[in-house]
């Protein structure tokens with residue numbers, strides 16, 4: 001299997017739902033099923049925080065979510081945990097700046113999807129050089145989800161990357177809702193990544209479909 005094309009990656013990034021057991025009040029598998037019905041285009045398993053699952057419990061939980069994604073033909077991405085991604089034969093991995101280098105991860109995962117969190121132009125260019133298929137840029141707006149999140153940067157970096165003619169698929173992340181999503185696409189991102197707006201919604205399905213509508217220009 002070859003590396004994913006830029007166009008296909010752009011399509012997958014439209015509404016990228018990220019979730020772990022700590023992000024939900026309802027049963028996580030039910031939230032994911034509703035989000036998929038609402039039209040999310042990509043899913044990332046991000047199991048973080050104090051009461052996060054570990055070891056076999058984490059593997060079993062991830063497998064359940066992966067099965068639901070497979071049933072809905074939506075790719076399943078694992079955050080940080082490369083070994084888990086390989087064990088599950090996940091569709092890809094997302095790493096931050098404090099994790100293994102993208103170069104090392106690319107060697108381990110072959111042609112699976114590789115995403116990298118970036119916060120400035122240098123990190124974007126490094127991610128591209130090391131084989132990333134997409135970059136996450138944020139936090140666009142202030143967020144309470146990530147404890148050690150950097151300060152909100154708006155859409156400046158997205159616009160800067162595009163003004164330099166850099167084509168890498170970009171997904172914005174951080175405090176995004178259907179109310180504030182469209183400027184992110186207008187500035188040049190291919191999609192939006194959300195946690196809370198879907199995971200803590202009274203109706204995850206409705207919020208997911210509102211997000212889809214908010215970015216459909």
Ligand SMILES: C=C1C=NC(C(F)(F)F)=NC1=N
Pocket residue numbers: 016018044046079094096115116117135136137171172173193
């Ligand atoms: C910290 C993160 C930043 N960005 C992304 C993504 F949206 F996938 F690019 N995922 C993360 N886990």
